[in-house]
Amino acid sequence: MFDKGFLEQLRQRQAAWTAAHQGSFETEVKKEFVSEAGVVTRRLYTPLDLADQGVDYFEDVGFPGDFPFTRGLSPVGYRAGLWKIAQYSGQSTPEECNALWRDLAAAGLNTVYAAYDLPTQLGYDPDHPMAEGEVGRTGVSLVSLRDWEIAFDGIDLGKTMVSTVCNAPGALVIAMNLLTAQRQGVDLKTLQGSSQNDILKEYTSRGNVIFPPEPSMRLVVDTLAYCSSVAPNFYPITVCSVHQSEFGANHVHEVAFALADGIAYVESAVNRGIDVDVIGPGIMWTTSHDHHAFFHEIAKLRAMRRLWAKIMRGRFKARKPESMMCRLYSSVGGTSLMKEQYLNNIARSALAALAGALAGAQRIDLRTYDEQWGIPTKDAEITNIRCQQIVGYECGVGETVDPLAGSYYVEWLTNEMEGRFAAEIEKVDQMGGTLRAIENGYIKRTMLEDAYKYQLGVETGEIPRVGHNMFRQENDQSRPVRVYRADPSVEQRRIEAVKELRRTRHDREVSRALKGLRAAAAEPATADNNLMPAIIEAVQAYATIGEMCDVLRDVWGEFREPKVF
Numbered sequence: 315m316f317d318k319g320f321l322e323q324l325r326q327r328q329a330a331w332t333a334a335h336q337g338s339f340e341t342e343v344k345k346e347f348v349s350e351a352g353v354v355t356r357r358l359y360t361p362l363d364l365a366d367q368g369v370d371y372f373e374d375v376g377f378p379g380d381f382p383f384t385r386g387l388s389p390v391g392y393r394a395g396l397w398k399i400a401q402y403s404g405q406s407t408p409e410e411c412n413a414l415w416r417d418l419a420a421a422g423l424n425t426v427y428a429a430y431d432l433p434t435q436l437g438y439d440p441d442h443p444m445a446e447g448e449v450g451r452t453g454v455s456l457v458s459l460r461d462w463e464i465a466f467d468g469i470d471l472g473k474t475m476v477s478t479v480c481n482a483p484g485a486l487v488i489a490m491n492l493l494t495a496q497r498q499g500v501d502l503k504t505l506q507g508s509s510q511n512d513i514l515k516e517y518t519s520r521g522n523v524i525f526p527p528e529p530s531m532r533l534v535v536d537t538l539a540y541c542s543s544v545a546p547n548f549y550p551i552t553v554c555s556v557h558q559s560e561f562g563a564n565h566v567h568e569v570a571f572a573l574a575d576g577i578a579y580v581e582s583a584v585n586r587g588i589d590v591d592v593i594g595p596g597i598m599w600t601t602s603h604d605h606h607a608f609f610h611e612i613a614k615l616r617a618m619r620r621l622w623a624k625i626m627r628g629r630f631k632a633r634k635p636e637s638m639m640c641r642l643y644s645s646v647g648g649t650s651l652m653k654e655q656y657l658n659n660i661a662r663s664a665l666a667a668l669a670g671a672l673a674g675a676q677r678i679d680l681r682t683y684d685e686q687w688g689i690p691t692k693d694a695e696i697t698n699i700r701c702q703q704i705v706g707y708e709c710g711v712g713e714t715v716d717p718l719a720g721s722y723y724v725e726w727l728t729n730e731m732e733g734r735f736a737a738e739i740e741k742v743d744q745m746g747g748t749l750r751a752i753e754n755g756y757i758k759r760t761m762l763e764d765a766y767k768y769q770l771g772v773e774t775g776e777i778p779r780v781g782h783n784m785f786r787q788e789n790d791q792s793r794p795v796r797v798y799r800a801d802p803s804v805e806q807r808r809i810e811a812v813k814e815l816r817r818t819r820h821d822r823e824v825s826r827a828l829k830g831l832r833a834a835a836a837e838p839a840t841a842d843n844n845l846m847p848a849i850i851e852a853v854q855a856y857a858t859i860g861e862m863c864d865v866l867r868d869v870w871g872e873f874r875e876p877k878v879f
Contacts (some may be wrong), residue, residue, distance in 0.1 A: 315371055316361050317555040317621060324362055349610055350768055350777070351564035359656045359722035367729045374417055374620070375725065378674075379717040384616050384728065385716035386674035387639050392712025394406055397671065398475065399702045399711040400679035401695050404429030404453030404646070406804045411454045415469055421696045421753035422703055425475040427679050429453035435522045437483050437863030440808035449805040452689070457488075457859045460815055462494040464823035466522055467865035471499040476507045477552070477643070477677075482510030482524040486847065488541070488550055488845035505718040506600050508549035508643065511537060514575040514748055517873070518757045519557040524863055527749055529870040532839040535583045538593040540806040541845035547596040547611040550642050551579065559602040560647040562765020565610055566731070568602065569618050570738035571748075576622065576737070578748040581629055587841040590630045594637025601642055603673060605665035606777075611717060615642055615673035621732050645852055654790055655781035672718055678702055684794040691798050812858060819856040827852040828865050835869040 347355040356363070359832045360497060364577065369375070376382060379389030388394065401423055405414055433445035439457050440449045449455055456465060464468070466476070471494060473585045495505050511554045523530070537550035538679040538695045555572035576597065583593045601618065603611045622640035626632040648668045651659040663680040668792075670678040682694035705711060718724045745751045771777035777855050778784055827848070834848040852862050 316365050321365050325618040349607055351566040359726055363726045372664050382620040384620045385719050391715035396676055396706040398425045400425035400427040400430050402427040402678050402679050402810055403695055406450030406800045410459045411465045412467055421699050428478045430480045431455045435480050437524045439812050439858050439860030449656055449808050450800045455808050457814055458856055459490050459853050462490045471495040471498055479510045481513050481516050483859050484509050485830050486535050486851055488534055488847045505545050506554050511551045512554045514555050519561040520527050523873045525870045526873045531582050536844045536846050538596050539588055540844055542592045542596055549594050552598040552600040554600040556600050556602045556647055559760050560649050563761040564764045566734045567760055570735045574739050574742045574748045591634045591637050593802045594632050598635040598641045598643055601644050602647050603644045603666055603670040608669055611669045612673045613724055613731050616728045617731035621735050642675040643677040644670035645679050649682045651686055652782045654688040656683050657780055664701045668701045671711045687794050688797040696707050721820045748766050775851050815819045823855040824857050827855040832865050835866055
């Protein structure tokens with residue numbers, strides 16, 4: 315990549331420059347600038363750093379749209395249009411969400427990113443005793459196809475993408491999404507959208523699990539195989555690294571553990587005899603892109619894209635470029651925001667949007683300035699949409715593809731990140747893979763150690779947070795003018811709605827469909843025994859998430875978390 319004579323000349327000149335400026339170097343505020351993941355940032359980067367790493371332009375960087383996709387998945391990037399603007403949102407009831415999502419769409423949102431309440435995520439209907447006190451508190455309660463019909467009334471699913479965060483019952487939610495679109499007259503072959511549906515990180519980072527790991531994996535693989543033929547433009551899984559990051563994992567562990575989860579899903583499918591090029595194109599990734607450690611975030615996503623392409627081609631022998639593409643749904647975590655001087659969070663979100671754009675994300679969503687105080691308000695959601703629009707339309711960030719490519723620092727950091735991801739994946743492989751690393755507590759223990767180091771850094775001031783551990787205001791009384799709180803009557807209204815559903819549907823059809831689901835779940839997982847047709851039939855009969863999950867609980871049992879310490 316570089317001429318040997320040039321490198322030698324550069325080495326000599328750099329040594330002379332270093333010797334001439336020792337006095338200036340002593341004014342630096344730190345002896346060492348080191349990231350949370352232990353990556354030391356040098357004072358200066360030159361072609362020597364890339365040469366020392368053996369970086370080869372054609373093998374490691376390449377052209378946009380070409381393997382290994384370091385510079386992005388498209389040869390034209392955002393010159394053909396901005397990334398998809400998403401916003402994580404969900405307020406209590408299908409009716410409230412319908413109004414909210416219509417307003418956000420009018421503001422420029424083109425991906426509804428649905429946040430569910432905890433009972434729905436754990437497979438309980440609103441009238442279940444385990445749901446008491448939690449219905450509609452952290453997001454929307456959507457437990458049946460009827461709820462979906464209300465929530466998306468007047469919202470064209472042929473034009474508005476829907477993404478959902480409901481992992482354990484993800485297959486059920488996907489069925490509701492497909493059927494709602496179908497009833498709107500949308501051709502499923504053209505339907506776009508995604509489901510997080512990434513159960514493995516729930517066992518280590520988030521905790522919203524229902525079934526043991528193996529049947530949970532079966533559900534994920536079934537959705538991948540089913541959607542590949544029925545809805546090929548729909549992403550039935552977005553493998554997530556955001557929750558690892560929110561749990562406390564540093565940049566390296568966050569991505570490495572997510573990539574290890576992705577490997578486990580592909581291995582599970584291949585071991586069932588499913589062609590890797592059938593399920594590969596259906597995989598998307600939800601990744602964090604916080605504002606702090608700005609260049610680390612950009613390099614992290616470039617390295618992740620490159621390594622996934624290498625894994626799919628080298629390890630799984632994928633042939634289609636679409637199978638090797640690491641599509642990035644880039645999302646910010648709420649822990650990067652501060653409660654104090656909360657309006658500063660708008661600046662943090664704008665920087666995060668810029669990081670996602672410079673990394674070449676396909677979709678971006680941001681956390682809101684009031685999220686530290688409660689469920690985001692509509693005004694805060696629209697402010698975030700405007701942040702993305704200002705970054706996209708006013709900065710000119712998309713006028714050239716991958717504008718940071720060739721930066722000695724960014725390319726060095728991209729290489730450094732990739733090497734660290736690969737080393738951590740190798741460690742998980744040596745344990746026997748992700749499931750074993752979950753069972754022996756390694757992943758969770760590692761992230762807890764990272765979280766402790768991070769918190770210590772914030773408390774000592776080593777990790778700066780404006781308004782929190784520096785530039786604090788005495789007697790700071792600032793808080794949002796209005797904070798969203800679920801109406802206390804929501805729970806009772808949702809209970810009445812689900813009871814009304816049960817009164818008005820055809821009980822015989824529901825019973826027959828649930829019996830079919832039970833029979834299919836009791837049979838071993840094979841390439842020919844896909845659960846999705848039975849789930850589709852049950853959802854079509856207006857069975858609820860609680861009823862379907864109860865059937866699967868009876869067959870598979872429930873997960874009990876092992877002790878980590």
